[in-house]
Amino acid sequence: MSSKHHKIRVGISIGDFNGIGPEIILKSLKDKSITDFFTPVIFGSGKLFTYQKNVFKLQTNFNYINEAKEAQAGKINMVNLTKENSNIEFGVPTEESTKMAIDSLNAATEALLNKDIDVLVTAPINKDEMMKYGFAHAGHTGYFEEKAGKKAVMFMVSEGLKVAVSTHHIPVSDIVNHITKDNIKKQVKQLVATLKEDFCVEKPKIAVLGLNPHAGDGGVIGKEEIEIIQPAIQDLFDEGIMAFGPYPADSFFQPEKYKAFDAVLAMYHDQGLAPFKTIAYEEGVNYTAGLPFIRTSPDHGVAYDIAGKNIADETSFSEAIFTAIDIFKSRDEYQELRAHRLRPKATHANHGVDEDLPKES
Known part of the structure; x- marks a missing residue:
């Protein structure tokens, strides 16, 4: 879908919720005018984010949906992966936080491949912990290479x-x-x-x-x-x-x-x-280049040492969002220019005359 005809739908995976992932996500979306620029689609948990927004004293409202394709422009959409309460232990990776990170990434990637979102921004994960629970890659890059069937x-x-x-x-x-x-x-x-x-x-x-x-x-x-x-x-x-x-x-x-x-x-x-x-x-x-879809992330990790302290800087995550949007627009424009450049000129039906040429009087 062309970026000219709709607000770009930015999918967001939450990473390890015992790290700074939800904090930098919430802070990146705290400006009430943010939905004028794009449509956020978070793959997480309403109860989890409600708890965390209260911890960080942020006034963020969510539109709860079951699937990404239900996302509404003008709202911060939350694909509710679970309705259960989450046991939050800031600074400590747990089985629950790790499995949620995997579920969020898988759900967001599926939506990306199905084109229910336009780009994906991933919050930081704990690679070692995820591999303990069946994640087969030493990072996001290998994961997305496998999904795309292409080297990145x-x-x-x-x-x-x-x-x-x-x-x-x-x-x-x-x-x-x-x-x-x-x-x-x-x-x-x-x-x-x-x-x-x-x-x-x-x-x-x-x-x-x-x-x-x-x-x-x-x-x-x-x-x-x-x-x-x-x-x-x-x-x-x-x-x-x-x-x-x-x-x-x-x-x-x-x-x-x-x-x-x-x-x-x-x-x-x-x-x-x-x-x-x-x-x-x-x-x-961090941009995973060379794939048919667009995925970015901040250039830092889970930062367990500052998790829950309300001091995490969201700048890199915000940059990841707007970089993904800019890349989507640039790629869209490039493909449109290529399509016009490669389009054959119209020719006269009977004589093969190039219709761009002046006709004889």
Whole structure:
């Protein structure tokens, strides 16, 4: 459904309710005019959120529904997954809070796949606890890859810095086994497509980081740059893609360097996320790029240490909401432009004359 004809329906999964998930959700929706911009659809529990809004002294009213397709514009909709009371123990993951996180994510994702919501914003989960109760992935990215049947790129985005990672949640000892020429080429191409379709960047420039200290220092500290990363960059450049590097990660994240590029491909999780969260922590958003649907999340975790204290900052979650909306609109506009560009010109029925040409007098 085009964003021009309706308010975008933003699905929200609640994460672990003993963390800061419900708090940052409620705070992001506290402005009474928020429903003028989009239609929130929370997948949670009315009793749970009523309790938490009282804890945080927020005046939020919900429209309770059984399914996402019943959501009403102009209201904060709550898909009521359970009518039972929830046992809240702030700061402590429990079986109940973990299973609710799984149920919320599954219900929200089903609605996304059914197009009952337009985008999905996920509150933080406890991956370790969820895996104890049958969740098969070490994070959201693998989960959504399975649902889409397609590989994704973990893409951390903000206004001034965008960083993707070549490898996601895997042990450091296993990283080198996943750094391949083919993977790097596919990931850079996916970044280019994402920047064009989802962020309106006409000719993206991608910086690729090295794997080893000092990008291998000419092969003295590892040969992956010489044997894998540089050949991948050269192939991409030969194909007309503006990919550059490999750059030493320790000195790359200086404003005069990273701001020359539209995105950065880091080789592993901490190499990319540590500088990103230092530079763009409050406004940073995690975007699962390269999938047929749109999912974002804040760039932080469950924060059990501050849960229930009414001090959690909702900025990143709010940014995740509006980033998802912006991406939906950008993708919608891009697809519309492509459709017009690819539409064949009308031709004369009998003579094949191009009707855009002037006719003879």
